[in-house]
Amino acid sequence: MKNETLILALESSCDETAAAVLRGERTVLADVIASQVKLHAEYGGVVPELACRAHTESISAVVDRALADASVKLTDLDAVAVTQGPGLVGALLVGVSFAKGLCWSSGLPLVPVNHLEAHIAAATLEREVETPFLGLVVSGGHTALYLSEKPGNYRLIGQTVDDAAGEAFDKVAKIMGLGYPGGVAIDRLAKEGDPKRYAFPRPMLKKPNLDFSFSGLKTALRTHVLKHLKGLDEVELRNTCASFQEAVVETLLKKTLKALEETGAGRLVVCGGVACNSRLREAFTHAAGQRGIDLIIPRPGYCTDNAVMVAAAGRRLFLNGVRAGMDLNAVPTWPLEGLS
Numbered sequence: 001m002k003n004e005t006l007i008l009a010l011e012s013s014c015d016e017t018a019a020a021v022l023r024g025e026r027t028v029l030a031d032v033i034a035s036q037v038k039l040h041a042e043y044g045g046v047v048p049e050l051a052c053r054a055h056t057e058s059i060s061a062v063v064d065r066a067l068a069d070a071s072v073k074l075t076d077l078d079a080v081a082v083t084q085g086p087g088l089v090g091a092l093l094v095g096v097s098f099a100k101g102l103c104w105s106s107g108l109p110l111v112p113v114n115h116l117e118a119h120i121a122a123a124t125l126e127r128e129v130e131t132p133f134l135g136l137v138v139s140g141g142h143t144a145l146y147l148s149e150k151p152g153n154y155r156l157i158g159q160t161v162d163d164a165a166g167e168a169f170d171k172v173a174k175i176m177g178l179g180y181p182g183g184v185a186i187d188r189l190a191k192e193g194d195p196k197r198y199a200f201p202r203p204m205l206k207k208p209n210l211d212f213s214f215s216g217l218k219t220a221l222r223t224h225v226l227k228h229l230k231g232l233d234e235v236e237l238r239n240t241c242a243s244f245q246e247a248v249v250e251t252l253l254k255k256t257l258k259a260l261e262e263t264g265a266g267r268l269v270v271c272g273g274v275a276c277n278s279r280l281r282e283a284f285t286h287a288a289g290q291r292g293i294d295l296i297i298p299r300p301g302y303c304t305d306n307a308v309m310v311a312a313a314g315r316r317l318f319l320n321g322v323r324a325g326m327d328l329n330a331v332p333t334w335p336l337e338g339l340s
């Protein structure tokens with residue numbers, strides 16, 4: 001094998017069709033994303049049927065573009081990594097089938113990747129991440145805390161009992177008529193709002209465990225919006241966004257600090273789409289600085305769904321000898337636990 005690995009990765013678990021080429025640990029030769037945001041915007045959320053069709057339409061061009069951007073041919077590669085799950089089954093199947101086709105025709109090894117591990121592996125694109133570390137995955141589909149004591153080993157120590165944080169951002173934005181994806185809109189409006197204007201609940205903070213809950217907060221927000229039947233004026237809309245965002249960020253931060261204390265971990269990875277949130281990044285950076293915690297939050301482009309993170313996780317698995325056969329299937333529900 002060459003000194004440096006060359007991995008092509010495919011991601012199609014939700015509403016982004018993505019392909020990337022990664023050389024070695026963190027040299028990104030291509031990072032192509034065909035976003036379906038506009039397609040799903042009018043429905044205020046991802047429509048699985050539409051997602052699946054859009055992936056099918058664009059995957060071939062996205063992969064061709066990635067190989068062209070990287071100036072590599074299939075025969076130059078060491079492996080093809082693909083997101084196997086968790087995610088929307090029809091959407092996942094598009095990436096898995098395409099990757100199988102590539103490997104069948106080229107003889108390249110096929111490496112199956114867990115999407116949650118890929119989100120965490122995004123941190124390794126920034127720099128070395130030694131174990132043990134605590135991983136907070138905050139995305140549209142997941143909100144979970146993992147303790148990783150060895151590379152590739154993740155122990156779930158807390159998770160949401162209802163909505164994911166990103167889902168709460170999206171649903172609340174929909175209630176306020178702010179469009180999809182809601183997190184981005186709320187983040188933008190919150191910048192000029194007063195986070196102390198409304199005291200929304202901080203769910204589960206009094207509970208001794210490390211679980212989260214965001215559905216009560218969402219209901220509180222809905223009640224608040226209904227109280228202003230004529231609609232919130234621009235100033236109150238911004239204040240509402242800032243106050244809601246503050247409640248989510250404070251809840252995530254306090255539970256994470258508790259987890260750091262309980263596990264004794266001195267290193268923290270925060271990843272997933274919600275880790276793009278500017279207030280979250282600021283609050284976590286401040287808290288980590290005060291406590292001497294080594295914090296890694298990937299750059300925003302590697303927090304939302306992308307294929308570079310899949311390549312990063314796939315590379316480690318490839319080097320560990322993980323291979324899939326032509327019978328590889330999509331796994332819509334795939335907990336990230338145990339050794340892979």
Ligand code: KG4
Binds near residue numbers: 142166272
């Ligand atoms: O990781 P991701 O791209 O897809 C999943 O695996 O779910 O995360 C998407 C989620 C959406 O819910 C979106 O609203 C949220 O990430 N998000 C944000 C921000 N940017 C994206 N939430 C809060 N603030 C942001 N700036």
Ligand code: ZN
Binds near residue numbers: 115139272273304305
């Ligand atoms: Zn994701």
